[in-house]
Amino acid sequence: MGIIIEAKGLTKTYGKRAAAFTALRDVNFQIEEGETLAIVGKSGSGKSTLMHLLALLDTPTHGTIKIDGIAASRLKGRKLNKLRNQRFGFVFQQFFMNANDTVLENVMLPLKIGKVNRFKRKKLAMEALKTVGLEDKAKNKATDLSGGQKQRVCIARAIVNNPKVIFADEPTGNLDSGTGDKITDLLFDLAKKQGVTLIIVTHDEDLAKLCNRIIRISDGQIISDQTVRSDYQAKASEKREKEAARVRKANK
Amino acid sequence: MTVIDLIASANHNLLRNKTRTILTILAIFIGSFSIITTTAIQNGVNDFIDSQVGAFGGEGFIQMYGKADEDDSLTIANPMTGGPQKYKEADSNELGLVAITREQFEKVKTVEGIKADTVLDGKFGTVTYVESTKNSERYTATLNLMTKGSIHFDLVAGQMVDNDSAEYQVLLPTDEWTTSLGYKDNDEAIGKILKFVVLDPITKQPKAFEAKIVGVQAPSVISGGAMIVNSTLNSALYDENTKYLPEVEKEKVYTIAAEFDYEHYKAEDIKKALDEIGLTAMTVEDIVGQIKSFFDVIITTFTVFGYVALLAASIGIINTLFMAVQERTREIGLMKSFGMGGNQIFFSFALEAVMLGFWGSVLGTIASMAALGGIDAQAHMNDGFLQMFPTFHLGVYTIESILPVILTVMIIAFVAGVVPARRASRKNPIDALRYE
Numbered sequence: 288m289g290i291i292i293e294a295k296g297l298t299k300t301y302g303k304r305a306a307a308f309t310a311l312r313d314v315n316f317q318i319e320e321g322e323t324l325a326i327v328g329k330s331g332s333g334k335s336t337l338m339h340l341l342a343l344l345d346t347p348t349h350g351t352i353k354i355d356g357i358a359a360s361r362l363k364g365r366k367l368n369k370l371r372n373q374r375f376g377f378v379f380q381q382f383f384m385n386a387n388d389t390v391l392e393n394v395m396l397p398l399k400i401g402k403v404n405r406f407k408r409k410k411l412a413m414e415a416l417k418t419v420g421l422e423d424k425a426k427n428k429a430t431d432l433s434g435g436q437k438q439r440v441c442i443a444r445a446i447v448n449n450p451k452v453i454f455a456d457e458p459t460g461n462l463d464s465g466t467g468d469k470i471t472d473l474l475f476d477l478a479k480k481q482g483v484t485l486i487i488v489t490h491d492e493d494l495a496k497l498c499n500r501i502i503r504i505s506d507g508q509i510i511s512d513q514t515v516r517s518d519y520q521a522k523a524s525e526k527r528e529k530e531a532a533r534v535r536k537a538n539k
Numbered sequence: 540m541t542v543i544d545l546i547a548s549a550n551h552n553l554l555r556n557k558t559r560t561i562l563t564i565l566a567i568f569i570g571s572f573s574i575i576t577t578t579a580i581q582n583g584v585n586d587f588i589d590s591q592v593g594a595f596g597g598e599g600f601i602q603m604y605g606k607a608d609e610d611d612s613l614t615i616a617n618p619m620t621g622g623p624q625k626y627k628e629a630d631s632n633e634l635g636l637v638a639i640t641r642e643q644f645e646k647v648k649t650v651e652g653i654k655a656d657t658v659l660d661g662k663f664g665t666v667t668y669v670e671s672t673k674n675s676e677r678y679t680a681t682l683n684l685m686t687k688g689s690i691h692f693d694l695v696a697g698q699m700v701d702n703d704s705a706e707y708q709v710l711l712p713t714d715e716w717t718t719s720l721g722y723k724d725n726d727e728a729i730g731k732i733l734k735f736v737v738l739d740p741i742t743k744q745p746k747a748f749e750a751k752i753v754g755v756q757a758p759s760v761i762s763g764g765a766m767i768v769n770s771t772l773n774s775a776l777y778d779e780n781t782k783y784l785p786e787v788e789k790e791k792v793y794t795i796a797a798e799f800d801y802e803h804y805k806a807e808d809i810k811k812a813l814d815e816i817g818l819t820a821m822t823v824e825d826i827v828g829q830i831k832s833f834f835d836v837i838i839t840t841f842t843v844f845g846y847v848a849l850l851a852a853s854i855g856i857i858n859t860l861f862m863a864v865q866e867r868t869r870e871i872g873l874m875k876s877f878g879m880g881g882n883q884i885f886f887s888f889a890l891e892a893v894m895l896g897f898w899g900s901v902l903g904t905i906a907s908m909a910a911l912g913g914i915d916a917q918a919h920m921n922d923g924f925l926q927m928f929p930t931f932h933l934g935v936y937t938i939e940s941i942l943p944v945i946l947t948v949m950i951i952a953f954v955a956g957v958v959p960a961r962r963a964s965r966k967n968p969i970d971a972l973r974y975e
Contacts, residue, residue, distance in 0.1 A: 339969050342876070344875075344876055344968050344969055345967075345969055364880060365880060368878040368879065368880045369878060370878070371876065371877065371878040372877060372878025372879075373878075375878075377876055377877070379972070383869055383870075383872075383873045383972065385870060387555060396873075396874070396877060397877045397878070399540055399544055399548075400540055400874060400877050400878055400879045400883075401878065402540065402541050402544075
């Protein structure tokens with residue numbers, strides 16, 4: 288598998304001279320395709336800034352980001368927007384749905400921005416809703432949904448353009464633990480099934496443990512970068528074991 | 540987003556806050572309504588004047604009066620200055636018009652640009668009464684002459700009299716005449732004979748001239764209810780009227796009418812040339828211009844008010860959009876993070892402004908059409924104030940008059956939307972997403 292995102296010497300400074308505040312300091316790492324990565328840190332640690340830089344929503348003061356080997360600084364305006372539109376999906380803690388629009392319209396938004404025609408747009412959005420199990424809510428107003436349903440719609444919206452990378456900013460932050468777990472399962476299953484690179488920004492250790500790699504950030508610097516056998520993998524193999532055992536039993 | 544998506548979402552977004560949108564549209568509506576309405580009335584007036592003079596009528600018509608002194612104002616041309624006038628020794632008639640000499644008359648024919656064969660001397664014949672050959676009713680009538688050429692009257696039936704024809708011809712002033720003369724409609728009257736009877740000034744013996752009715756005019760402000768007779772009939776009547784007068788009096792005229800070649804000569808140049816002969820000249824444009832300029836002043840005033848209202852409305856647009864940008868800050872951030880470009884954000888908001896302008900002006904147009912249409916219909920009914928003028932329509936709406944107004948309003952709305960739309964387009968996606 289190739290390297291999908293490469294960060295080199297990332298530094299981000301806000302403000303100028305005396306008021307300058309360095310949110311990130313010389314951050315280097317690479318993300319491989321298909322990885323599930325957690326960026327963990329306390330609030331103010333710089334983890335959100337890092338995600339914004341990786342998602343090309345912001346530009347670093349120093350350093351480069353390469354997406355598929357192409358330096359993001361060389362992409363301007365339209366090309367940059369196109370890249371974000373086609374390669375990235377976003378899931379936010381606060382959902383960010385247009386409350387008065389229908390669920391379907393919310394899911395179609397990235398496709399609408401990407402100038403996908405009406406017919407195809409609807410078809411893809413319905414597929415995405417089916418994936419998250421909400422196809423029967425397509426015509427409902429976004430406000431009529433529960434928190435968990437909202438986040439599932441957001442996941443549908445994030446996967447509707449078949450992205451290579453999904454950025455999730457505290458995806459379970461606004462949900463109770465039960466619902467949060469379901470959302471996490473959904474997110475990881477999708478990432479696994481569709482080979483999507485998942486980048487989760489969180490301060491929730493339990494959520495981070497589900498990823499196969501954890502980058503810890505403090506005061507704008509990486510303090511640890513571990514690749515682990517994630518709880519999710521453990522759970523998955525456990526599931527596989529159980530399934531295999533069930534099959535064996537059945538065969539007996 | 541595609542253009543269609545942008546327009547659709549602009550309209551969709553406008554419906555999010557209906558009250559605010561309706562109020563903003565209402566402001567635009569008032570301005571547009573006033574502009575569209577005044578333009579339509581102006582069109583109506585112009586159309587009416589044009590239809591009175593004919594679509595291309597009157598451009599070449601010129602009327603001349605004798606001129607007594609350099610500073611002498613014409614009584615007939617300036618009825619508003621009808622105070623006591625000093626007697627001046629001149630060969631003038633009771634209207635204060637100065638007689639035109641035969642020499643001047645002949646000179647007019649030689650003026651470059653004047654069509655010599657159309658020059659008519661103002662020897663106006665009069666009639667004691669006209670008598671119908673159908674029901675034998677007798678009526679008094681005023682007569683008028685018209686030059687052959689650029690003036691085409693607004694006819695409801697038949698055709699114009701022919702000055703070159705050897706037969707006596709007459710054009711009835713209104714269709715009221717056809718019924719009064721005993722005909723059931725205009726078409727029946729065409730080709731029928733109307734007797735022009737002149738009583739001998741001395742013997743009081745009636746003498747009849749039989750003229751053919753060639754046409755019926757729509758009610759006209761220009762001919763003022765006079766019957767238009769052809770030159771042949773007019774000359775015969777004039778000869779009869781003046782048969783006891785000495786030759787010199789018979790030949791005396793006070794006005795001359797003619798056609799000039801308006802396609803190749805300027806009215807100003809012709810007037811200058813006539814002035815040198817000692818004649819004051821007025822074109823139809825001069826006469827109609829007075830009426831038109833009166834309406835133009837009123838209409839310009841209202842149009843200016845309309846644009847002032849639009850200016851006020853555009854401040855409303857700016858305010859509405861600023862509020863919308865504020866409300867949708869997060870949404871803008873979201874769309875930007877999904878790869879929507881600043882330009883597209885700009886256009887989506889600018890389009891909302893344009894749509895406000897579009898709906899305001901379209902609704903204004905529709906309301907104006909309904910209002911003027913209603914008033915016009917009322918006015919043409921019995922006892923309505925336009926009953927006398929069936930061809931005068933209060934509001935005349937054409938694509939050429941409506942479209943520029945709608946487009947102008949949309950442009951004004953766009954300009955009003957620029958600043959808020961730019962603010963939206965420049966929002967930083969991260970800050971926008973963080974906005975509470």
